[in-house]
Amino acid sequence: MEGVKQFDLAVTPLREVNRYLHHDVAASGVERVKILNADGAHSIAVGLNVPLDIEVDGHCGYYLGGMNQLARITVQGNAGPGVGENMMSGSIRVKGFASTAAGASAHGGLLAIQGDAALRCGISLKGGDIVVGGSVGSFSAFMAQAGRIVVCGDAGDGLGDSLYEAVIYVRGSVRSLGTDARFEPMQASDYEAVRELLDAAGFEHDPRDFKRVASAKSLYHWNVDANQEY
């Protein structure tokens, strides 16, 4: 089939696949790449900079799609730690669950996780969007600076600890909020944002069921009277 290229990681070394994706695919006319037997390998399809559809069959190891630009990556199984970390643009869709630190530091693009995401989802998020169909683990969105996180299930402890300007929308329960994170009333623009992100991720929920969590900004300035108690 023209326009489609397939690699089997049981046969082809990952380094060769990534080299092809970095150097050869752009001029090849190939629009879709299928990667078989991921078998937990680390760093599959990292550092891409081409508008390309990539489908990964199986469960992935660390840092799938890290630093991604433009590529649209779909993982049929689960993703290991740091999926889409430092993503700049494009999209990553995980059909299973994602391990810790999903979307860490992502600057742009969309990370959609159909299952749960483990602890520290969206840690230090810098402008990317993350939509989780299931629940997120504790300490998610820690120090998230910009971007949006939509959680269709529940959130663990310490959600949004030391948040900056990122905004979190949670449909289910929140076990506890982190320091300086607070619930805020949903505005028309929030409903719109949730609708847009749910549509982009392909999840069907009513935006009216979501709560907004954002920074109270009390940590933005040093308070000499706080006596180290926040």
Place this chain on the structure above:
Amino acid sequence: MCGIVGLLLKEPSLRDRLGELMTPMLVGMTDRGPDSAGVAIFGAPAPSALKISLFWSHGAADWNGLSKSFSEKYPGAHTFTPNGQHAILVTDVSPDDVRGWIKDSAPQIYLLSVGRSIDLYKDIGAPAEIVKRYGLDRMSGTHVVAHTRMATESAVTPAHAHPFTAGEDFCLVHNGSLSNPHLVRKKLEPLGISFVTDNDTEAACRFFEWRLREGDDLSTAVQRGFSELDGFYTFLMGTDKELLIVRDAFACKPAVVAEADDYVAIASEFRSLAHLPGIRHANVFEPKPQEVYSWKV
């Protein structure tokens, strides 16, 4: 870093292949732990006498000579089954007496484990080499607890490799580091519990075994550990009857479980599980922080 590996075979017909199925799991964790590796194999319990796994720590192993010297001190039936630097001693002599005899007459011997079910192998070197050295791929049994070590807090020696054992038919492997092992030791030593190494994991191992002797079941002991043991950990533990995994509240140290009809397989990463038969249909999940997962043999 470090890698952990566990495999419990529910399907009896697979038990002859325990070592064969475990080997790629262990070798798959080489990147996480290239210094040393260890494997605790649990099999059908010995009918009467205890099995004691021994390691000849320096010099060429002379198990025949050692067997003679043991007979002089303790006449009566015993067997040494040598395997390179490793041997399994089956004897009616009490473990404490064997420890005393080692201390007095055979200081080059390091006692690895005691029990009716457990055989323990650990050594320094790459996991694949250690498998080859002791023929671990040919071992059979019901379940295995294994580890690949990248040392961060104490020396690289066979004694510092995991699994650690205490008491009988109990072992523990650890990915992570404890910040209060000395406090734990200070608490246990006045109770008559002695330590073999300065390793942080040994403190956790002896803490849990102490709780078991005090009447806790393993899950209860682990619950107590949440307040007593400070640090980062994924602990995988084995007894003759049970395989158990737990992660600390921050779950910084990874673990993946694959539960299939025929087995439960555990590793630090999925890449060590990918080769297992029927893995595509297994229920694959990550243990949640501070939740205790255990499987009975």
